[in-house]
Amino acid sequence: MTNLLDQSPNQNELDDLAALCDQIWVIKDGCLLMADSPQTVFNQLDDPAFDKPAAWKMAKKLELKLDGCYPVNARELKEAAENAN
């Protein structure tokens, strides 16, 4: 599944996207900024026009990483927490 992200939808939708999509396309002002996995998009996209999934924010706060990146969904966050213990 691929989803078009044209300026962030609300938090719930973002978390659903991060859990369900294979690819996310990010469009801003008519330009395709990124077309990549949720992991790459949310870890690399640094633009104040876009929010991050709650799982990503929580992971950042708790300093939990998976393969050097912050997890972007609940499943990855849980895995990172288990690895840390």
Add this chain to the structure above:
Amino acid sequence: MQIKIKSLHYKYSETNFSLDIPDLTLSPGLICLVGQNGSGKSTLLKLLADLLPAGDAIKADGQALSEYLASGRLSKIAYAFQDPNDQLFNSSVEKELAWSMKQAKLPEDEITRRTEAALKEFGLAEFRDLNPYDLSSSGKKLLTIASALVLDPEVCLLDEPLMSLDYPGRCLVTRLLEKRLAQGKTVIMITHDMDWLSENCQEVYAMSQGQLVYHGPVHQLFSDQELLDRLGLLPAKTWQLSQLLGLKPEVLSLK
């Protein structure tokens, strides 16, 4: 300004839905209203805006709401519709902003000053001559909110102000509401967004089938699974993730 509700009963003639609120006092601050579709949130807000008749059941500073507003106090309470298409009707963004202030009989130079400030603040300046119907969905939503806030009301009634807004729009509205709250004003808003609620609101009212079934702290609502089920609500994402990780107390805000 204090709003009191006593024995409020309202029934639409065309449907069986009825709203009943026995007793409620609303004091300054942020009041959030949640509940399933059709639970009566918009109906309550319209009653508080005097868009539906409440008789003597709603009082503002001790006076029946409609009398209070009729006596030169039209700008004390402002309302923004859930669906912008129900609200916007002027031929340009600029005229739309000025309209409510004209009804409230504000001086012409003050109307011009506030219109210019709102166009800038809400990022609508480049669209000033555009028909509101040609704005994007977030532009329309921002215009409905701007048209209410330009009145600088004591009480601002916002029906799902975050709906259809992108992230910068949500941040903007959040910032503007915080500013009003810091001035001691009242904001009564409806939302389905538990994440926003969790980040920004301390106290919440929940409606079900035309009745207020909960009033209290957000964390208490999120802790009560039976109530959440009854209301058809899920707690905020941060709360759900806290539970998944076994964090206690659960995280309400990542601000």
